[in-house]
Amino acid sequence: MVKIRRAKISDIDSLYELINIYSKKGIVLPRTKKSLSQNIFSIFVAIVDNEVVGTASLAxxxxxxxxxxxxxxxxxxxxxxxxxxxxxxxxxxxxxxGIEKLISLTYQVDFFKKCGFEVTVKDKMPQKVWQDCINCPKLHNCDEIAMIYYVKNKVCI
Ligand SMILES: CC(C)(COP(=O)(O)OP(=O)(O)OC[C@H]1O[C@@H](n2cnc3c(N)ncnc32)[C@H](O)[C@@H]1OP(=O)(O)O)[C@@H](O)C(=O)NCCC(=O)NCCS
Structure with a gap:
C-alpha cells in the first residue's frame, strides 16, 4: 500500500539519495540536505513498506x-x-x-498531461520562475517544457 504524507526530518537522507539519483542525470535540480530540511514543510513523500519511494515539493x-x-x-x-x-x-x-496556477518545467509531458496539465509557452512565465535556474548547468540551453494546471480553488476549509 502506498501512503502519501508530509516529509519528516528523518526522511532527509532517503530524500537526498533519491533526488540526487535523478539530478546526476540532469533530470531534476540537485537538492542539498540543508535545502530539504529548510523546506521540509513543503515536501511530500510516498511511503511503501516504511521506505521513501517517491517525493514531490511545492514551491x-x-x-x-x-x-x-x-x-x-x-x-x-x-x-x-x-x-x-x-x-x-x-x-x-x-x-x-488558494493559489490559482501550478506549473511544472519538465521532460515528462505525457505524464503531466495525464495529471491534468497542459503545455504552455515558456516565454510567458514570469521572471520568478527562473530565479532558481541560476544554479542549473543548463541555464543557457534549457530544453524543459513548461506545463500548467489551473487549480479549481474549490477547497475553502
Ligand atoms: C515522471 C515520474 C515521476 C512518473 O512517476 P510514476 O509513478 O512512474 O507515474 P504514474 O505511475 O503515476 O503514472 C501516471 C500515468 O502517467 C503515465 N506515465 C508515467 N510515466 C510516463 C512516461 N514517462 N511517459 C508516458 N506516460 C507516463 C502512466 O502510464 C500513467 O498512465 P495511466 O494513468 O493511463 O495509467 C517518474 O517516472 C520519475 O520519477 N521519473 C524520473 C524523474 C522525473 O522525470 N521527474 C519529473 C521531473 S518534473
Whole structure:
C-alpha cells in the first residue's frame, strides 16, 4: 500500500539519495540536505513498506503561482500510480493554500498531461520562475517544457 504524507526530518537522507539519483542525470535540480530540511514543510513523500519511494515539493513563486519541484519516484516503483498520487497531493495543497496556477518545467509531458496539465509557452512565465535556474548547468540551453494546471480553488476549509 502506498501512503502519501508530509516529509519528516528523518526522511532527509532517503530524500537526498533519491533526488540526487535523478539530478546526476540532469533530470531534476540537485537538492542539498540543508535545502530539504529548510523546506521540509513543503515536501511530500510516498511511503511503501516504511521506505521513501517517491517525493514531490511545492514551491510558491507568487500569490497566484506555484511549481511542482523535485518530483521523483524510485525506478523499481515507477508506473504504479505513485507519481500521479504525489502530483494530486501537490494540486490539493495548492488548492488549499488558494493559489490559482501550478506549473511544472519538465521532460515528462505525457505524464503531466495525464495529471491534468497542459503545455504552455515558456516565454510567458514570469521572471520568478527562473530565479532558481541560476544554479542549473543548463541555464543557457534549457530544453524543459513548461506545463500548467489551473487549480479549481474549490477547497475553502
Ligand atoms: C515522471 C515520474 C515521476 C512518473 O512517476 P510514476 O509513478 O512512474 O507515474 P504514474 O505511475 O503515476 O503514472 C501516471 C500515468 O502517467 C503515465 N506515465 C508515467 N510515466 C510516463 C512516461 N514517462 N511517459 C508516458 N506516460 C507516463 C502512466 O502510464 C500513467 O498512465 P495511466 O494513468 O493511463 O495509467 C517518474 O517516472 C520519475 O520519477 N521519473 C524520473 C524523474 C522525473 O522525470 N521527474 C519529473 C521531473 S518534473
Amino acid at each position: 510558491i513563486l507568487d500569490t497566484d503561482l506555484a511549481e511542482v519541484r523535485s518530483l521523483v519516484v524510485d525506478e523499481s516503483k515507477m508506473k504504479l500510480g505513485i507519481g500521479k498520487m504525489l502530483v494530486e497531493k501537490i494540486k490539493e495543497e495548492t488548492d488549499r493554500i
